[in-house]
Amino acid sequence: MAIINFGGVEENVVTREEFPLEKAREVMSSETIAVIGYGVQGPGQSLNLKDNGFNVIIGQRQGSASWDKAVADGWVPGETLFSIEEALERGTIIQYLLSDAGQIAVWPTVKAALKPGKTLYFSHGFGATYAERTGIVPPKDVDVILVAPKGSGTSLRRMFLEGRGLNSSFAIFQDATGKAREKVVALGIGVGSGYLFETTFKKEVYSDLTGERGTLMGAIQGIFAAQYDVLRKAGHSPSEAFNETVEELTQSLMPLVAENGMDWMYANCSTTAQRGALDWWKKFRDATQPVFQELYDEVACGNEAQRSIDANSKDDYRVGLEAELKELQDSEMWRAGAAVRKLRPESEKVEA
Ligand SMILES: NC(=O)c1ccc[n+]([C@@H]2O[C@H](COP(=O)([O-])OP(=O)(O)OC[C@H]3O[C@@H](n4cnc5c(N)ncnc54)[C@H](O)[C@@H]3O)[C@@H](O)[C@H]2O)c1
Ligand SMILES: CC(C)(O)[C@@H](O)C(=O)O
Ligand SMILES: [Mg+2]
Numbered sequence: 108m109a110i111i112n113f114g115g116v117e118e119n120v121v122t123r124e125e126f127p128l129e130k131a132r133e134v135m136s137s138e139t140i141a142v143i144g145y146g147v148q149g150p151g152q153s154l155n156l157k158d159n160g161f162n163v164i165i166g167q168r169q170g171s172a173s174w175d176k177a178v179a180d181g182w183v184p185g186e187t188l189f190s191i192e193e194a195l196e197r198g199t200i201i202q203y204l205l206s207d208a209g210q211i212a213v214w215p216t217v218k219a220a221l222k223p224g225k226t227l228y229f230s231h232g233f234g235a236t237y238a239e240r241t242g243i244v245p246p247k248d249v250d251v252i253l254v255a256p257k258g259s260g261t262s263l264r265r266m267f268l269e270g271r272g273l274n275s276s277f278a279i280f281q282d283a284t285g286k287a288r289e290k291v292v293a294l295g296i297g298v299g300s301g302y303l304f305e306t307t308f309k310k311e312v313y314s315d316l317t318g319e320r321g322t323l324m325g326a327i328q329g330i331f332a333a334q335y336d337v338l339r340k341a342g343h344s345p346s347e348a349f350n351e352t353v354e355e356l357t358q359s360l361m362p363l364v365a366e367n368g369m370d371w372m373y374a375n376c377s378t379t380a381q382r383g384a385l386d387w388w389k390k391f392r393d394a395t396q397p398v399f400q401e402l403y404d405e406v407a408c409g410n411e412a413q414r415s416i417d418a419n420s421k422d423d424y425r426v427g428l429e430a431e432l433k434e435l436q437d438s439e440m441w442r443a444g445a446a447v448r449k450l451r452p453e454s455e456k457v458e459a
């Protein structure tokens with residue numbers, strides 16, 4: 108473990124230097140990793156593990172679109188691609204990567220397959236933390252661990268292929284064999300994490316649900332929509348409103364934040380912009396803080412988890428989700444965005 112000072116607070120992290128891939132392969136040398144579910148995380152984690160030299164199989168519902176995707180990605184039915192039941196039987200490490208609602212539905216099958224000595228791996232603290240709502244209570248004689256990549260499975264794979272690494276958190280829920288720690292770190296390195304920081308199942312799920320509902324996904328769309336609306340009502344064109352709300356942020360300013368922090372991005376803007384941003388950011392903080400607090404409280408009391416379980420356990424949940432995504436796509440702001448994306452010079456080059 109390397110001790111890293113995060114803004115004045117020291118934390119333990121695991122890097123690839125201290126726990127190299129060779130060591131991870133050694134820890135996993137006699138294990139068969141069964142990745143159950145081939146949605147978003149399933150492909151990213153399993154393909155990275157395979158390319159890193161681990162012994163991986165996939166368990167997925169036959170006849171589903173995800174099964175076809177697995178075949179297209181090179182997994183071979185009967186050799187490395189199986190029904191969920193068969194993969195559970197063959198695997199010694201069970202990477203449970205169905206959707207969180209799917210995990211509840213399939214839990215009785217998984218539980219029955221968890222013979223002593225097997226390891227149960229999650230990428231979210233959801234199922235085990237909200238056990239009274241999910242019914243997911245692992246048997247006492249298996250190791251239960253978590254590696255949660257902090258980003259989309261799509262990014263996990265893309266960054267791996269670019270030689271980069273998304274960071275992940277890791278946690279141990281249950282250490283039945285005394286080897287849970289080396290297993291979780293080996294798998295974290297194996298799935299392509301840049302580095303690993305330690306957490307608990309409960310902290311992972313509380314922070315993850317807050318983050319995705321907050322600044323990462325929910326709040327950002329809300330703030331974009333509010334500013335775009337004000338600009339449009341004041342007579343600005345869609346292209347102007349979109350550029351001043353989204354395009355400049357994603358294309359010009361966020362890469363500077365990612366590179367060297369907010370002050371660096373500010374420093375690369377005019378003194379006029381800096382004066383305004385420094386004057387206004389605290390107003391936005393104060394206006395949104397109560398909403399973030401409400402969000403965290405709803406997560407911590409379980410209401411948010413319950414809403415997600417109720418919505419995503421419906422047979423036709425995809426229909427509703429797709430309609431809501433379409434509503435976003437069809438909004439003027441995101442239609443303007445589609446036109447703006449096409450106008451990027453590099454888009455022209457791709458099409459040419
Ligand atoms: N999406 C991400 O990038 C991401 C990032 C970090 C963590 N996670 C976590 O990883 C886990 C997997 O998430 P995901 O987004 O990859 O899942 P997903 O929504 O893409 O679904 C994964 C698979 O679950 C299968 N599935 C759903 N319901 C099922 C059922 N009742 N029976 C059998 N199969 C069923 C689907 O066919 C699909 O292949 C979750 O715990 C999630 O919170 C996801
Ligand atoms: C990619 C995210 C938002 O970080 C993940 O938490 C998810 O649920 O998909
Ligand atoms: Mg999440």
Ligand SMILES: [Mg+2]
Pocket residue numbers: 256257258315319
């Ligand atoms: Mg997340």
